[in-house]
Amino acid sequence: MFKKVLVANRGEIAVRVLRACEERGISTVAVFSDPDRIALHVRYAGEAYHIGPAPSQESYLRIDKIIDVARKAEVDAIHPGYGFLAENAEFAAACRDAGITFIGPSPEAIEKMGDKLTARRTVAERGVPLVPGTEKGLSDSELKAAALQIGFPLMIKATAGGGGKGMRIVHEPEEFSRALGAARREAMGAFGNDEVYLEKFIPNARHIEIQILADSHGHTIHLGERECSIQRRHQKLIEESPSVVVDEALREEMGRVAIAAAEAVNYVNAGTVEFLFDSKENKYYFLEMNTRLQVEHPVTEWVTGVDIVKEQISIAAGRRLRYRQEDIVPKGWAMECRITAEDPFNNFMPNSGTVTYLKEPTGPGVRVESALYQGYEVSLFYDPMIAKLIVWGETRAEAILRMRRALNEYRIGGIKTSIPFHQEIMDSTEFIWGTFDTGFISRRQLVKAKHISPEHERIAAVVATLVAHEEGRRAVHIGEREGVQRSLWKQIGRARAMGGRC
């Protein structure tokens, strides 16, 4: 087993990996950028080294600096977390060249799965179903012919694309030529490359993914599915395991297919095979494979009892998987809400600021993965996701009720977060019934419209006025400031409140 591991990441995932190392008795090394000097991952690690200024390009993405720290601190292995260098084949290769184990797949597997069309071709050979579509590099007339074969609605996608740019949904054959022209122009403008390809558009699709684990001895198993259809602008917001639309037989089948996809690239490590799921037809199509730990791995951990990060470390150290497929028996229901520093009342505007107060939920069935602390400064340099709230329940209903309870308990002062948004989702009948798809969020009304009870308005008015009253008094008698700590309005109504009803 490794003696010392460097975690090439920040935030909640760095802390998550450090914890796994500590629980395995492995020494740890953190790296940090300027604003992260007192970040939890720095305080949590056994050693910590500065690698540059705030922008990721100059710190967390600097392969040379990270390898340099790894060499000097004499680590055996590097865990990349997710994001940053986690799916960077060059980084995996640099680790290999430096004689340091990369806790992840081979550079070759990363590369093959990183290129979407190569990935499609590779898994298709193993019988993994793909969304009907074309290869890249076809001419306009070839595309037109292919379009008629695929059928409508379909999507035109830029080969070099990403983030929805150069993407067009076409509903009728008549629209096709005009849309193709527009997509090519947009792609050229955005990426300097007008190559496009076609894909069948599946309305009301769900996003279902299969977690797999593969060791270096040729054993690959799956840990069941996760449902990640609650997305906003292609960003997952809420994930759960299992999914309401996957039964025992389908799980077994999709699991087998996911294993085949992983084996197609001789995959070793934890990985995720993402599928588009057409719930009308009960059909699934390969989307892509993520060759790394996922943000939402905790929901799978909770229902299966498998610690995926520890298993990654074990696999990288050359150990055999501790599980056979038949050992994996999911129990209950797990759900995750991603808490972001975004203002749901203001179009999810990312916001910065200092966390003035923090009280995380706890109690039965609640897990928090977070990098927050009182005094934490939310930086716009990094991803706005600041914490994950995960719950487990015996049933989906209990998980939802518990998530509501936990969201109600969560107190983050000083910054705006997505918590109110999650509360609204947990209250929505569409979510509770499980009849949603990836278009769920975009179809919803603004959170702004949320109904506030008149009684709560009255109470808020009274409390705000009492606070204003006290602030006014403090502004005048500045000398009293020290003494007013916690019994500001001890007298006000106190005798009445006590005498009143009991």
Place this chain on the structure above:
Amino acid sequence: MFKKVLVANRGEIAVRVLRACEERGISTVAVFSDPDRIALHVRYAGEAYHIGPAPSQESYLRIDKIIDVARKAEVDAIHPGYGFLAENAEFAAACRDAGITFIGPSPEAIEKMGDKLTARRTVAERGVPLVPGTEKGLSDSELKAAALQIGFPLMIKATAGGGGKGMRIVHEPEEFSRALGAARREAMGAFGNDEVYLEKFIPNARHIEIQILADSHGHTIHLGERECSIQRRHQKLIEESPSVVVDEALREEMGRVAIAAAEAVNYVNAGTVEFLFDSKENKYYFLEMNTRLQVEHPVTEWVTGVDIVKEQISIAAGRRLRYRQEDIVPKGWAMECRITAEDPFNNFMPNSGTVTYLKEPTGPGVRVESALYQGYEVSLFYDPMIAKLIVWGETRAEAILRMRRALNEYRIGGIKTSIPFHQEIMDSTEFIWGTFDTGFISRRQLVKAKHISPEHERIAAVVATLVAHEEGRRAVHIGEREGVQRSLWKQIGRARAMGGRC
């Protein structure tokens, strides 16, 4: 199901029960004494009412006041938690008389199990094994004859006793008469009653208990055992489930016996049957039955997946158990440390004070049950237990490693706690090997003797000096106070630290 439940308790257990109610959609009512006005259970509840001053006798033990609040707030049911009125038959009867459901067993069951000798007699009729011993009320000569029959070592116990008073261990027949006289005098002095009885003394005994659930439709099941041998002065400190000394067959047998004990008093509710376990002989003896929720219930919840508090509520509402015995399949290993406001470096002296900083551990496999918050004032009026830290692991080894990790993360500023004590236990080979018994703690060296690494001493010296240096400067330049927030020593050695190793 109930619409509104009153929780007649305080601290972490009140919060635990309130959470269960919230997750079942039940409105909640809290009661509080003077110092508990801003306690978490008050802030957590839907309604909260004052019931008296700090001493429990004048607040949390006042049956009349609590019933009064329950009536005025129009609750359907009362949950007593543990401690206070949880095993008070009079309170259970008062609830019944007021037409309010008591979430617990009948007053008759509480009474029968409350009197130790009645309890022994009642369960013995069902074939539950007892520690060999005598009835109460025997004369000196009868006791002497019985002593020879029971064999040595044996214990003389005061009928009215408790807390170790009037208790004597006798190792040889020759010592018996003198010890009997001493025990009678001590019992008379302490309780005004010199009645005693005898019990066989079992050296190196372990404390093993079985959790049971019984509904009002005649179904009783058990949820396996808990090992609670880590005790100090008869107070449990660390509990786990399962126990290293209980195998499948023994679990099944002890479970059956515990169910028989519960059925002997027509028990309805969650309950715990405690056994003394002689690991040399592999024999177990009935100790007593606790007719309430236990402090350590979370370890059973985690390995079985059953929410015991929700099940209590369900049972009290007349519902059938949702489980058959065969549904209960424990998975993994759970462990609990009771965090108390006691100074382990100073003979476990209870201490009061204000919590100035709080950061609870979280992450995979960690659950905290706590009533703490920043600003919490530890009151000497109540039990020094302020929080419980519970972990789960796939194996006992993983649970211990995770507990170490979680204890390391726990930050409670401003008061002294038992955390360092728990850290020491988690490091002890005897605990790790599982070869302990209830005498484990009393045989151990003082925590004081703990070895501190010379390197850590040096670092502590440097840091304390830098803090003193800064405090001295602040005393002089008082005007700078506002600005010195978090970058006190930014310059000191900063350039070097960065340039040094990476």
Place this chain on the structure above:
Amino acid sequence: MKYFATVGDREFEIEIVDSQVLVDGEPVDVDLQQSGAPGLFSALVNGDSYELFVENQGGAYAVTLRGEQIHVAVEDERSRRLSAGRRGPALPHGKLPVRAPIPGLVIKVLVAEGDTVAEDQPLVILEAMKMENEIRALRAGVVRKVEVAAGERVEQNALLLILG
């Protein structure tokens, strides 16, 4: 002392006299206690228990209770009289500066000076951290002045335009 608290379009008249609180003339039993952290309060109102988080956002208070966030503008009698002398309630009339909530690049200015805008209408598109963010109008009004143009980099809190 008498105060006027405004929530949306509801107004409450709240009087605090010694240890009594009157809301629109009616006495309310309220026991408000700070709970160990700045801005965190426990309120018992006729037996109902609330934990509230109160943040002074300059002029208005953001009050969070039971998962709801409620904005309350509080004015005392004296300043009410002063502002009434000028032009009625202070909020939401008058000039409203629209500022950049985050530093970023102005992608597009969607309105011009003199335009009438509706509440919630997008005014400026600001790119920050690779995401496009719409800056919308907090209330209806007329665009008095536009301070930025497309392609400009702005700091946090930079003035984008003024609504009147």
Place this chain on the structure above:
Amino acid sequence: MKYFATVGDREFEIEIVDSQVLVDGEPVDVDLQQSGAPGLFSALVNGDSYELFVENQGGAYAVTLRGEQIHVAVEDERSRRLSAGRRGPALPHGKLPVRAPIPGLVIKVLVAEGDTVAEDQPLVILEAMKMENEIRALRAGVVRKVEVAAGERVEQNALLLILG
């Protein structure tokens, strides 16, 4: 400025000059940062990372790191010189008042004036919240004065006896 930091029977001479820290004459790379809460610090010492909790317990600092609690007495050069002029190192000599850590009932006083006591020897048994607590000697010494008797109720911090 020069300081003397004492941990148990070890003494460190620590000099702070501008941005340099010397421990017993050797320079140490230390980057100490407050971490969002009073008393909570992050220290990087030659690359090793520590989170420390530092509490000023009047005269000495209780430093908690990696599960260990270490007591450090810090004296600066000037006060060291002053106390040396009197009677050698200030601690642990001199009179030591023994106080009640909790309010309670004195059950038994185990020593009398003039008794010589060893470190850790029980001095007084105090009952608080139904538990008997032994108050022990922090160090060896002679009992100079006994201030309480069995049966007496004492407040928190009440003087029980004086060791010399």
